[in-house]
Amino acid sequence: MEAQQPGQIHPTDYGHFVVNVLARMTHESGSIDQAILRRAINLASSYLVTDTSMNPGQGMSTWYTGFTRLVDVLVVLHSRGELELETVNDASKACSECWSVAGTWRGMDECRDGVRAVAGKLKSLLDENGRTYRGQKVYAPNS
Numbered sequence: 719m720e721a722q723q724p725g726q727i728h729p730t731d732y733g734h735f736v737v738n739v740l741a742r743m744t745h746e747s748g749s750i751d752q753a754i755l756r757r758a759i760n761l762a763s764s765y766l767v768t769d770t771s772m773n774p775g776q777g778m779s780t781w782y783t784g785f786t787r788l789v790d791v792l793v794v795l796h797s798r799g800e801l802e803l804e805t806v807n808d809a810s811k812a813c814s815e816c817w818s819v820a821g822t823w824r825g826m827d828e829c830r831d832g833v834r835a836v837a838g839k840l841k842s843l844l845d846e847n848g849r850t851y852r853g854q855k856v857y858a859p860n861s
Contacts, residue, residue, distance in 0.1 A: 729773035732765035732784030740791065750791060750800075756808045759788050763815035770826060782832040785816070789839045796843045806843065807857040813837045814859045 739758050743751055762785050769777035792809060795801040813833055820829035844851055849858065 727772070729777065729780075730765060730768040731773075731780040732762070732769050733780045733782075733787065734784075735761075735765070736784040736787045740787070750795060752795070752802050752805045755788065755791065756805055759805070759808050759812050762788075762812040763819050766816050766819050766826070766829060767823065770823075770829065774825075778826075778829055778832065781829070782836075785812070785832065785836050786839075789836050793839060793843065801843070801851075803851055803854045803856070806840070806851045809840050810837075810857040813840065814857075 736758055739754065740750075743749075743754055762781075765784060766781050769781040771777070773780065789809060792801055792805060795805070813836060816833045817830060817837075820826040820833060841848060844856060845853065850856060
């Protein structure tokens, strides 16, 4: 590993951040704390900007890895019947924010494919009408 030079800033890595959060959470309590999970989800759009701007070569991949892992945890919580509406809402908001960021910032158009994939996983958890989760309305932009 390279020695860090004074003043050198390492790029952010949402995938690494998410793995650390999940590992710490499950190691300390043996369970998933959805409040902490939501905080990590709410950082998705910020990490989209920092990962892709600080590491143009790999940033899209590190961001997508982190976001996908979080939604995979939501899928597991859903299958156990433990997923909270607030967590679904925050994931939906994060998708919306990431979609906007990817469309606004130059060079991030490809990130929209990642958002589309994550949103597809999330949508598969919704009720048949695609607008509610267990009968409760889910956040959707402009609704």
